[in-house]
Amino acid sequence: MKVVLQNLTKIFPSRDKKAGKEVVAVNDFNFEIPDGKLIGLLGPSGCGKSTTLYMISGLQKPTSGKIFFGDDDVTELSTENRGIGLVFQNYALYPHMTVQQNILFPLQNLKGADKLSKEEMQERAYNAAKLVQIEELMDRKPSELSGGQQQRVAIARALVKMPRVLLLDEPLSNLDARLRLQTREEIRRIQKETGITTVFVTHDQEEAMSISDMIVVMKLGVLQQIGKPQDVYDDPANLFVAKFLGTPPINVLEGKIQGGKVYIGQEAVLEVSGAEDQDVVIGIRPEGFELAETGALHCNLVNVEVMGRDVSIVSHHPASQNASIRSIINADHKTSVGGQIVRYDLKPHKVFLFNKETEERIRCEVK
Amino acid sequence: MVDSKQQWKAWLYLAPAIVLLLVFTVWPIINTVRMSLLENYSGLQATAGAQFQFGLGNFLKVVRYRQFTQCLKNTCILCFLTVPISTILALLIAVALNSIKFLQKGLQTIFFLPYVTNSIAIGMVFAAMFNIVGSFYGTENELIVTAGIINNVIEFFGGTHINWINYGSSYAANIFVMVVYIVWNALPFKILVLLGGLQGINKQYYEAAKVDGTPRRRVFTKITVPLLSPMLAYVVITGFIGGFKEYTSIVGIFGETMGPPDAAKRLNTMVGFIYDSLSSNSQGRASAAALILFAIILVVTLINNQVSKKRVHY
Ligand SMILES: Nc1ncnc2c1ncn2[C@@H]1O[C@H](COP(=O)(O)OP(=O)(O)O)[C@@H](O)[C@H]1O
Numbered sequence: 039m040k041v042v043l044q045n046l047t048k049i050f051p052s053r054d055k056k057a058g059k060e061v062v063a064v065n066d067f068n069f070e071i072p073d074g075k076l077i078g079l080l081g082p083s084g085c086g087k088s089t090t091l092y093m094i095s096g097l098q099k100p101t102s103g104k105i106f107f108g109d110d111d112v113t114e115l116s117t118e119n120r121g122i123g124l125v126f127q128n129y130a131l132y133p134h135m136t137v138q139q140n141i142l143f144p145l146q147n148l149k150g151a152d153k154l155s156k157e158e159m160q161e162r163a164y165n166a167a168k169l170v171q172i173e174e175l176m177d178r179k180p181s182e183l184s185g186g187q188q189q190r191v192a193i194a195r196a197l198v199k200m201p202r203v204l205l206l207d208e209p210l211s212n213l214d215a216r217l218r219l220q221t222r223e224e225i226r227r228i229q230k231e232t233g234i235t236t237v238f239v240t241h242d243q244e245e246a247m248s249i250s251d252m253i254v255v256m257k258l259g260v261l262q263q264i265g266k267p268q269d270v271y272d273d274p275a276n277l278f279v280a281k282f283l284g285t286p287p288i289n290v291l292e293g294k295i296q297g298g299k300v301y302i303g304q305e306a307v308l309e310v311s312g313a314e315d316q317d318v319v320i321g322i323r324p325e326g327f328e329l330a331e332t333g334a335l336h337c338n339l340v341n342v343e344v345m346g347r348d349v350s351i352v353s354h355h356p357a358s359q360n361a362s363i364r365s366i367i368n369a370d371h372k373t374s375v376g377g378q379i380v381r382y383d384l385k386p387h388k389v390f391l392f393n394k395e396t397e398e399r400i401r402c403e404v405k
Numbered sequence: 406m407v408d409s410k411q412q413w414k415a416w417l418y419l420a421p422a423i424v425l426l427l428v429f430t431v432w433p434i435i436n437t438v439r440m441s442l443l444e445n446y447s448g449l450q451a452t453a454g455a456q457f458q459f460g461l462g463n464f465l466k467v468v469r470y471r472q473f474t475q476c477l478k479n480t481c482i483l484c485f486l487t488v489p490i491s492t493i494l495a496l497l498i499a500v501a502l503n504s505i506k507f508l509q510k511g512l513q514t515i516f517f518l519p520y521v522t523n524s525i526a527i528g529m530v531f532a533a534m535f536n537i538v539g540s541f542y543g544t545e546n547e548l549i550v551t552a553g554i555i556n557n558v559i560e561f562f563g564g565t566h567i568n569w570i571n572y573g574s575s576y577a578a579n580i581f582v583m584v585v586y587i588v589w590n591a592l593p594f595k596i597l598v599l600l601g602g603l604q605g606i607n608k609q610y611y612e613a614a615k616v617d618g619t620p621r622r623r624v625f626t627k628i629t630v631p632l633l634s635p636m637l638a639y640v641v642i643t644g645f646i647g648g649f650k651e652y653t654s655i656v657g658i659f660g661e662t663m664g665p666p667d668a669a670k671r672l673n674t675m676v677g678f679i680y681d682s683l684s685s686n687s688q689g690r691a692s693a694a695a696l697i698l699f700a701i702i703l704v705v706t707l708i709n710n711q712v713s714k715k716r717v718h719y
């Protein structure tokens with residue numbers, strides 16, 4: 039089931055009538071979620087991810103705009119008639135019911151033609167439990183489960199009705215690091231197996247990049263960029279997106295374009311064509327540096343961190359906006375780093391130029 | 406562990422509370438047990454130097470008293486009628502209050518008013534509302550005029566007035582009035598506790614239920630009530646404990662006669678019995694009755710606890 043958001047906007051009225059101003063939680067969203075794909079809704083805390091998800095679910099009404107499931111306009115449709123499964127950030131499992139009762143609960147609400155016999159319900163619940171591998175835990179109460187297991191129960195409960203769309207609100211944020219890694223692969227597997235169109239909300243860019251078919255980056259209620267994770271990473275639309283994606287984060291330096299060259303300080307690091315002379319912000323991915331005896335960029339060496347496969351070099355540059363510049367160099371190149379200064383050449387496709395005022399990407403050819 | 410040097414300090418800080426407890430709680434309890442086990446103990450005679458034998462005579466006497474069985478019956482009837490009724494009503498009102506936003510604070514205050522109003526005063530108002538005739542005593546020359554608002558309403562709708570609490574009224578009518586009054590009095594506290602419980606329930610359970618298209622009735626029975634069960638158990642248990650100590654409410658409506666003028670003491674309760682024994686200087690009998698009441702409350706509370714262990718979730 040494809041999901042289309044059309045000019046979707048949500049404005050929360052201010053609480054304090056005198057002083058406060060209204061909050062535009064979601065501002066004029068337009069995008070299409072293709073059928074059967076997993077998309078990651080990504081952005082910092084408070085940017086309106088949950089609000090978007092709740093509007094898709096129908097728990098919150100949009101201030102304006104439309105939502106389509108397939109070709110059906112569901113904007114006015116109530117939650118229970120949309121055929122969605124929703125997994126809450128803290129799972130919201132009914133604490134007084136066993137795992138089995140929790141999973142059965144949505145099925146027992148079905149009425150009329152959809153009504154199932156007891157056996158059918160048991161079977162569906164068992165299948166859902168099996169899909170998330172908790173069929174052994176059916177008689178436990180949620181309080182007797184670990185975070186990861188509760189998470190699976192919540193997914194099973196959302197899946198048991200065979201929803202058209204599955205919505206997950208920061209499903210991994212309550213898990214520890216190892217479990218998070220494991221569970222996100224699990225979610226990916228389940229999504230592939232069921233083929234349900236899935237929206238996955240997270241503030242963790244790594245999480246979103248690793249499992250999504252497509253990511254949607256948001257900031258303060260405004261959509262920044264949509265695309266395949268790799269495409270967005272390789273071709274960010276603005277400084278915010280460039281900074282938000284990638285670990286370690288992108289290095290940001292101040293510089294200028296002058297006479298077809300990109301300058302950092304006094305050093306002409308790259309050639310550029312198709313851009314006017316101006317002050318710019320330069321983003322360089324950590325993997326965009328190459329050690330070179332004759333490299334144009336001079337940095338003051340601080341530290342070298344050996345990480346086995348890679349070497350991470352921490353250095354300073356006066357033009358840097360970050361506290362330090364971090365580059366990642368393949369450890370195969372037995373390049374010895376010594377002395378006070380490191381010199382780099384830059385890989386053009388890992389360097390992005392941004393307008394200093396608008397922070398929008400300057401589209402030009404960098405060589 | 407607190408090291409021993411510090412321990413005397415702990416005792417020092419606890420001392421005021423311990424002294425008060427010893428004087429006003431522990432000693433009276435011990436004394437009650439002692440008096441109940443001394444045959445026909447009377448405080449007055451004791452001060453005059455009389456000696457009493459040990460024995461269970463007080464308990465036997467109490468149990469054999471017709472007045473006592475009547476008191477026990479009244480107490481139990483009132484308890485088992487008012488606790489369930491007031492709990493269910495309070496639950497419904499609390500859920501309704503919790504589901505509205507507009508006027509919630511105002512209504513909450515109104516529902517809480519009986520709690521801060523003197524129960525004797527409320528009793529007098531209720532007595533006036535359920536009144537029937539111009540006078541209380543039913544002597545021959547008295548004019549029968551319907552005066553209470555309840556009977557006025559009944560007559561307005563074409564019914565005949567009912568003698569609720571006056572001379573010649575029936576036991577059933579008396580109990581009915583008492584039940585209405587006690588329930589009314591018990592509501593505010595229960596509503597307050599249940600409303601607090603409701604507001605503590607995570608809203609996401611309701612959103613989850615909504616996503617699954619759960620009908621309202623099912624949300625109430627399968628989600629709200631189970632999640633509220635600890636609070637429900639609390640109001641039921643405290644309700645029973647309070648119910649077995651019922652006394653002032655009867656006085657509030659019927660005065661110290663504890664019944665209509667022609668049937669004084671008909672509505673007397675366990676606590677009323679204890680007071681009566683005290684006022685006739687039979688401290689032995691009063692102590693025995695107090696211990697019996699204590700035993701009954703203990704048993705009822707234990708049963709309640711057992712039931713709630715099965716019914717109260719998490
Ligand atoms: N019910 C609400 N009333 C008022 N403001 C809200 C409400 N829900 C969310 N907001 C505001 O909307 C913005 C987006 O919230 P949310 O969608 O929860 O962000 P996210 O899930 O991305 O962290 C925030 O500024 C938040 O304070």
Ligand SMILES: [Mg+2]
Binds near residue numbers: 088
């Ligand atoms: Mg959120």
